Amino acid sequence: MNVKKIGKWTRHRIASYAMAVVVLVLMLSPVLTMAQDPTGAGTGTVKDLGIDTLAATSDTALNKVVSAVNVIAAADGHSKISINIMWTLICGFLVMFMQAGFALVETGFTQKKNVAHTMGMNFLVYALGMFGFWVCGFALMFGGALNAVTLGGAPGVIPHEYVIHMFGKDFGIAGTVGFFLNSKVYDVGVFTLFLFQMVFMDTTATIPTGSMAERWSFKSFLIFGLFISMFVYPLYGNWVWGGGWLSQLGVNFGLGHGHVDFAGSSVVHLVGGVAALAGAIIIGPRIGKYGKNGEVNTIPGHNIPMALLGTFILALGWFGFNPGSTLAGGDLRIAVVAVNTMMAGTAATLSALIFMYIKGQKPDPGMLCNGLLAGLVAITAPCAFVDSMGSVIIGAVAGILVIVVYNFVDRKLKIDDPVGAFAVHGANGAWGCIALGLFADGSYGDGWNGVPGTVKGLFYGDGKQLVAELIGVAVCFVFVFVVMYAFFKLSNKITPIRVKAEDEIAGLDMPEMGVHGYVD
Template identity: 60%
Template structure:
């Protein structure tokens, strides 16, 4: 307990120590239109009273009306001016409600993860697995509140679709090759000071549930032998530092997002809703953790024989996967951050089509190759396709979404057996393959299938997002850089972390506890106290 409290104190001290660095950082605020260049510095708005004006009908576009033009309209056509003002406020309000409701949907995915992972593991560890999935929500949120949100989004403002957030304007950057490389933000620690703003708080909620998804993923690959103490420390490390850093590089104005502007590589790394930021990050961390923990007892026999250890409740696992699929509509369509962006219809439909294709191709692959239509693989194929379509969902057409999903389902099956039989890495729920491998596939899919109908001026690059099939090899190159960066950074960061942590806090339970089950020993409760778990099902 003392070690845990020490880690928390150090985390708070770090977050407070980062605040003075803001004076050293470079201003990350996007260039304003000439008419707005002399505008007053942004101020936080904790009530929302100043958000939503006539200018928001158009947005922060180059042809948005100036303050002078709006003032002239008020004098000459007061009724029209009031109507325009109301329309602007309504647009921002719609975007707020859309973003929050989609954030609530993503939060509901936590239940899906809990059911899926618990169902795919054994009954004697059900309470332990469920508790990790429950507590990662609170642990991740607190860590993200302390430092994570600031490191990720501290230089990403203003949040145009929400009409505010302009005070999140400080990104720490270094200069290489004559170009600025953003590394992390420096505004928004503990949601205090200039961060006390309705748009910034709304963005926190939405980004927090995405982060929490990434933190949850390794609880599946490391299930059934992970000590709860080390899990808690891991939760803070992931949410406070590693996830926010990579997320900043892609979503917070960091160096991967500026590869297009700085080096003419398409629009820089493009990841619409998080194939790499969320899922690959979680999947690579899961790989590092599973390697450091080692396989469950009895998983591998003499001569490298692979022994199957079936989950105890497949209906529970499948129900969890369906809940995840439902929440994914908030995950993907919500990433427009704008209910007024009608591309949400295409995003949602692409998401649905890809998931159907992934579940079918996984089922068909198992049926043709192994003679049985494996239900658990079909369920994981659904998730794999959802992971894969998460990055390209806004940039591709329906046919491409189907192709991406079909490939994801087969890739899932091949990867699961490769990890299990060739790498000899024990992953009870297939998290490495579902999230890590297909997260990488999803990021690459943007660079292949993006059709140039969406994404104009994304990452401050003129024009829409196009992939290899539509003439932009630079975009594919940027996506490859994103995949390599994620794998190297996340794997090294977590492999070293788990090895060092194991010196001070043991990662793995004792063989006796593992044989008897982790429920009572690690979390103090038994999932199924009314009946004795038969050894054949343990």
């Protein structure tokens, strides 16, 4: 056999294979460029700067300049997205630490015989909530909006929203992509969004642990933790943040920019507050809270310093909650958001103090804590859309509202809420959204929810924005209360919601947890 011919034939064969590979790569290049990016190496390109790559020319010298500019621009685009992802993750870590704040506040406001139980619920809701959100909560909430541009656009991730067509309009109900964070969403942008939104969800899930503290069966709590993280929070969250129908009230019906909630006054706090109210109604008051003749007995918390410390931790975490919701470290509006957050919390604390003095009361440290938290809850929705004067007014109203609502729920409705969860998160979550519809000054939010122009409230010329906020609040209250009320009724048939009376009297630490919180 002629060796030269074999060598020539082999070279031709290799060349043919190489050509076929090149053609295949060229054919698949659109697919490859649309693949997920689990390393982040391809996330953030020149297009993230709002420009296209410069085309090569016939001039060799000029081509070198063009090539250098393209390399620099690509690196700049990557850096922009990297800053946004890093900012969002750090803020997510801050929000995660709020779990410690909630645990300290709720435990400090309750009795020492239930310390291990109250701490245990606040601890385990983190794991329960995360697991439920990973299984399906994240997909239901954001499966229709997984291409967050500020986090690199999630190249290759194809979102899909389940839509109902009515009145000639599209009503987004739930996402259908991203269950179990599967391989189809294996992308750094998606994973960043998951972490940030998961810790938001956990804030919602932990709120009812305060309203139902000191008599809630731990097994019943476990079922609740999965249910709210997998279904209730994600569905309402989708309607507001996931491209769902409440966010499209502006596009579909001309109601401002739709229901706007920058960081979660309704999505996080109102959902948690209403769930807390439903749970407190179903489970009933603690033994000894209300007398036979209707008198209201105070059951004091065992550790006020613990509650105060927890409140400060929550206030710190709110700097992740609100400024972090830009999802962009390059959005310098974060400075305004942060200052507004501080001012509202401060104004609420002072207004609560003044209100107690006016009512002839002493400055209860517990109510001062709730005042600060109420102001933070209220400013969460409008923090990016108002000026400092607006934030102070919003906070001042919140500080008074939390006291009025707490007393009404506790003394008039006879609903036992040991930490004032509904007054803080429910009432002031609603107020925060309404305040946005009043005080949004039109300096921010151009194109929000697909509507041209900035976000303006009633006092700045757009009364329809207030209508959208009121609709969002009403829908949240009705949806969450009905679903959670039915859930607690049903789950009570699976495993009793309330512990035995003798265990409640003795303390839940040993009967429910098997250990004492304090060893005296």
